[in-house]
Every structure is written in structure tokens, then in C-alpha cells.
Amino acid sequence: MSGDLKPWQKVGSKPVGNFRIFTIRSDEVISPRTQQTQDVYVIDCVNWVNVIALTPERNLVMIEQYRHGSNTIELEIPGGMMDPGDASPVAAGLRELREETGHEADNFKLLASLSPSVARYTNRMYCFFAADARPVINPTPEGEPVSLVFYDRGARALIDDKEFYSAPSCAALYLAALRGDLLM
Numbered sequence: 001m002s003g004d005l006k007p008w009q010k011v012g013s014k015p016v017g018n019f020r021i022f023t024i025r026s027d028e029v030i031s032p033r034t035q036q037t038q039d040v041y042v043i044d045c046v047n048w049v050n051v052i053a054l055t056p057e058r059n060l061v062m063i064e065q066y067r068h069g070s071n072t073i074e075l076e077i078p079g080g081m082m083d084p085g086d087a088s089p090v091a092a093g094l095r096e097l098r099e100e101t102g103h104e105a106d107n108f109k110l111l112a113s114l115s116p117s118v119a120r121y122t123n124r125m126y127c128f129f130a131a132d133a134r135p136v137i138n139p140t141p142e143g144e145p146v147s148l149v150f151y152d153r154g155a156r157a158l159i160d161d162k163e164f165y166s167a168p169s170c171a172a173l174y175l176a177a178l179r180g181d182l183l184m
Contacts, residue, residue, distance in 0.1 A: 006032035008040075021045065021081065045123040048116070049093040050079030050168050052176040053103055053133040058183075060151040060158065061101050061133050065144055075149065075161070077169045089113070089126035097130060100146055102139040105130035111175040116168065127172035129181045156184045 012028035022045040030037050053061035060077070067074045078100040079093075086092040090108065097103055111127040139148060151158055155177055158164050176182035 008032060011037065016041065041120065043121050045081075045116075045121055047082045047089065047092075047123045048079060048125045048168065049082060049089055049096055049128065050077050050125065050172050051093050051097045051128045051130050052077055052111070052172050052182060053097055053101065053105060053130040054182065055134070055150065056132050057152075060155070061097075061103050061130075062149040062151050063100050063146040064149055065146040074166060075151075075163045076166050077172060079168065079172075089124075090128070093126065093128040093130075097133070098137065099140050099142065101133075101148055102135050102137045103130075103133040104136045105133040107131035109181075111172060111179060111181070114171060125168055125171075127168075127175050129172075129176050129179070131181070154184070155182050159184075 008029040008031060010027050010029050014026050016024040016026050022043050025042050025044060026039045027042055028037055029040055055061060062075060062077055064073050064075050066072070078097050080096045082089065082092040083095070086095060090110070094104070094108060097105070108128060108130045111129050114125045114127065115121060116123065116125050139146065155173060158173065159170070164170070173182070177184050
């Protein structure tokens with residue numbers, strides 16, 4: 001990275017709104033180039049996890065659920081927000097996989113820790129790969145109901161599927177393929 005850029009100095013901060021799953025704050029900052037102050041808005045949100053889970057038969061364990069933002073039923077990989085009681089991102093990923101799909105996996109590894117959007121969000125998204133996922137309980141998702149889907153057409157077909165376009169799900173899928181855990 002270039003050494004020419006300087007960070008903006010934060011001189012004040014005030015809450016703008018609390019929306020249960022995230023808060024918005026306004027930070028007063030000074031531009032290192034102009035020395036002028038301006039307000040920027042930042043979204044504080046809890047960390048997220050998502051899981052690419054693959055059965056021994058090489059089927060992707062996925063869910064369908066209604067999403068208010070798109071106003072449609074979406075095809076996604078299991079995942080969600082880290083709960084305060086989760087000891088780690090791994091614990092959250094295992095919990096989300098179990099709650100939403102009823103599956104567990106002994107081979108569970110971190111693919112990456114990403115920022116959903118470095119421009120505005122403060123949280124991280126932890127992407128996991130779960131090999132040899134197997135059913136152990138009935139799914140018990142909190143909140144919205146989900147339908148369990150075993151996707152058997154492969155990662156390439158999923159990428160081309162017009163109903164699969166959630167950026168966090170796509171990022172995890174691509175990471176699993178690039179790391180060699182998932183065949184295209």
C-alpha cells in the first residue's frame with residue numbers, strides 16, 4: 001500500500017439510531033487533505049457467520065427463507081449473526097449449521113474473515129467450510145422459518161443459478177472453491 005494516504009481524524013461521535021440488530025452513528029471527522037470537518041455515517045453490527053456445508057454424497061446443505069430486503073424467498077447457505085453466548089466464530093458457525101439445517105460436521109474450518117463493507121460496516125463475516133455434514137437433529141431456526149435444500153447440481157450450476165445471488169453466500173462459495181474444498 002502507498003504511504004501517501006493518511007487516516008481521517010475522528011473528533012466526535014453521536015448515536016443516530018438503534019435498530020435491534022445494528023446501530024448507526026455519525027462520526028465527525030477531519031479530512032487529512034483539506035482539514036475540513038464532515039459527518040460520516042457508520043453501521044455498527046454484530047459479526048456474522050456463514051457455512052458452506054457438504055454432505056458425504058457431495059450435496060451442498062442449503063436453506064430457503066423469506067428475506068424482507070428482497071421481498072422474496074432466497075436460496076442461501078446457512079448462517080447468521082453471532083449471539084452474545086457464542087464463545088467464538090467457530091461456535092457460532094456450528095450453532096447456525098445445527099439450528100438451521102439440523103446438521104453437524106467434524107471437519108469444520110475457517111475459510112476467511114471478511115468485511116461485509118469496509119466503507120460503512122464495523123463487523124466481520126466469518127466464512128466456514130464443513131465437510132461430511134450429517135443430520136443429527138431436526139432444524140430449530142429462531143425467528144423466520146426455513147426450508148432445507150440439498151443442492152446436488154454442483155457449485156458451477158449454483159453460481160449460474162439466478163436465484164442464488166446473496167453476496168455473503170457467493171463469497172463463501174467462491175472461497176471454498178478457490179481453497180480447493182469445493183469442486184467447480
